[in-house]
Amino acid sequence: MSYVMDAKCTVCGHVFPAGPETTVCPDCGGILDIEYDYDAIRSALTKETLAGRTDRTMWRYMEFLPVDGIGSRPRLRVGGSPLYRADRLAKTLGVKTLYIKDDGQNPTASLKDRASAMAVVKAEEAGKEIIACSSTGNAASSLAGNAAAAGHQTFIFVPARAPKGKVAQLMMFGAHVISVEGSYEDTFRLSAEAIDRWGWYNRNAAINPYLMEGKKTVSLEIAEQLGFRMPDYVAVSVGDGCTIAGVWKGFRDLYEAGFIDRLPRLISVQAEGCCPINTAAAAHTMKWKPQEENTIADSIAVGVPRNPVKALRAIEESHGVAVNVSDEEILAAMRLLGREAGVFAEPAGAAGTAGVKKALETGLIGKDAEVVSLVTGNGLKDVSNAIRAAGEPIRIPPEMDRLLEAFAEKGLMKD
Ligand SMILES: *Cc1c(COP(=O)(O)O)cnc(C)c1O
Numbered sequence: 525m526s527y528v529m530d531a532k533c534t535v536c537g538h539v540f541p542a543g544p545e546t547t548v549c550p551d552c553g554g555i556l557d558i559e560y561d562y563d564a565i566r567s568a569l570t571k572e573t574l575a576g577r578t579d580r581t582m583w584r585y586m587e588f589l590p591v592d593g594i595g596s597r598p599r600l601r602v603g604g605s606p607l608y609r610a611d612r613l614a615k616t617l618g619v620k621t622l623y624i625k626d627d628g629q630n631p632t633a634s635l636k637d638r639a640s641a642m643a644v645v646k647a648e649e650a651g652k653e654i655i656a657c658s659s660t661g662n663a664a665s666s667l668a669g670n671a672a673a674a675g676h677q678t679f680i681f682v683p684a685r686a687p688k689g690k691v692a693q694l695m696m697f698g699a700h701v702i703s704v705e706g707s708y709e710d711t712f713r714l715s716a717e718a719i720d721r722w723g724w725y726n727r728n729a730a731i732n733p734y735l736m737e738g739k740k741t742v743s744l745e746i747a748e749q750l751g752f753r754m755p756d757y758v759a760v761s762v763g764d765g766c767t768i769a770g771v772w773k774g775f776r777d778l779y780e781a782g783f784i785d786r787l788p789r790l791i792s793v794q795a796e797g798c799c800p801i802n803t804a805a806a807a808h809t810m811k812w813k814p815q816e817e818n819t820i821a822d823s824i825a826v827g828v829p830r831n832p833v834k835a836l837r838a839i840e841e842s843h844g845v846a847v848n849v850s851d852e853e854i855l856a857a858m859r860l861l862g863r864e865a866g867v868f869a870e871p872a873g874a875a876g877t878a879g880v881k882k883a884l885e886t887g888l889i890g891k892d893a894e895v896v897s898l899v900t901g902n903g904l905k906d907v908s909n910a911i912r913a914a915g916e917p918i919r920i921p922p923e924m925d926r927l928l929e930a931f932a933e934k935g936l937m938k939d
Pocket residue numbers: 634635636662663729761762763764765766767768823824826870872873900901
């Protein structure tokens with residue numbers, strides 16, 4: 525059985541029954557939060573029962589999830605991503621302990637799979653066969669993949685600027701793709717209108733309260749992987765704000781159910797060229813202002829965030845810090861993650877780590893901290909920015925003399 529009690533509006537506080545198609549508050553339009561019976565979870569699930577489970581996917585935390593089960597349709601393997609202790613990278617950044625949670629290892633190569641897997645199950649509960657969303661790219665490709673596995677049709681709206689790798693995924697998974705000549709904001713608006721018109725299941729993250737419940741499983745995993753001992757900080761890159769809100773919800777749920785006895789602080793990382801949430805967070809206000817979408821990190825280029833209330837509340841409640849990073853700093857973090865940890869991140873995926881570096885340099889966080897940095901998406905999704913970060917290889921004709929010349933030039937293999 526599910527331990528969900530109700531859905532509570534984050535703006536007016538009104539409480540409603542949580543149905544599979546529950547979206548926003550019928551009274552004020554605010555985003556809803558799913559509430560659980562934590563006492564019941566506490567008696568149903570212990571750390572020991574959990575440790576005995578062989579399911580390594582996100583569904584191993586069933587008691588914390590808003591579903592009764594996942595039905596019998598085929599599913600992709602979502603969750604269970606590695607948490608690496610990155611000592612070399614920690615030393616380079618000048619921090620005591622650093623872990624990298626590589627969520628780029630999900631089936632469609634981003635953290636968004638956690639939300640999409642949830643959306644597909646909720647769509648089935650609602651009896652809907654067609655699922656739709658708008659997205660900067662990763663929500664789209666994850667929905668397309670997870671829906672394809674279960675045999676659903678998808679309609680996907682992406683801004684025309686979405687990187688080719690992500691669009692290729694969509695086409696490969698058989699989605700109906702609408703590439704919108706406009707900003708993410710324009711794309712979102714059109715998708716909302718179409719969803720209304722044709723009655724598709726709505727996977728738009730900030731409208732559908734269940735998606736955050738999927739995303740929060742990343743925190744449940746981090747906690748379990750660390751033996752339920754909390755780090756000082758968790759760094760997250762922020763666009764719409766659903767991911768950081770989900771990360772916070774996961775830790776809060778664990779705290780309420782008695783699995784952890786303290787909460788980490790969040791490091792909210794945005795791009796300098798598009799940082800409406802961090803600008804508001806730094807001023808300790810909920811009044812954010814739209815910004816241009818000016819960064820190579822397409823997944824967090826969100827000028828009009830869809831979930832600012834939950835995100836800002838999460839940052840504030842956690843006594844978090846807000847850090848903005850330049851595109852150069854993001855490219856540098858991509859190189860560092862690759863070279864010092866063997867992790868290949870897309871720009872938005874590396875932004876969290878760029879934020880950790882900057883927070884250390886500017887003294888926002890202390891050097892004796894223990895930090896988890898979330899890598900939210902894989903670098904193969906955006907190959908042109910990877911080449912931009914890492915450069916081109918040595919190119920020569922197939923002759924040993926040329927190889928020796930090239931090595932001499934680069935100072936390689938001198939004896
Ligand atoms: C979506 C996404 C984010 C940010 O998540 P939001 O919910 O939009 O804040 C960060 N990184 C990657 C790779 C993403 O796809």
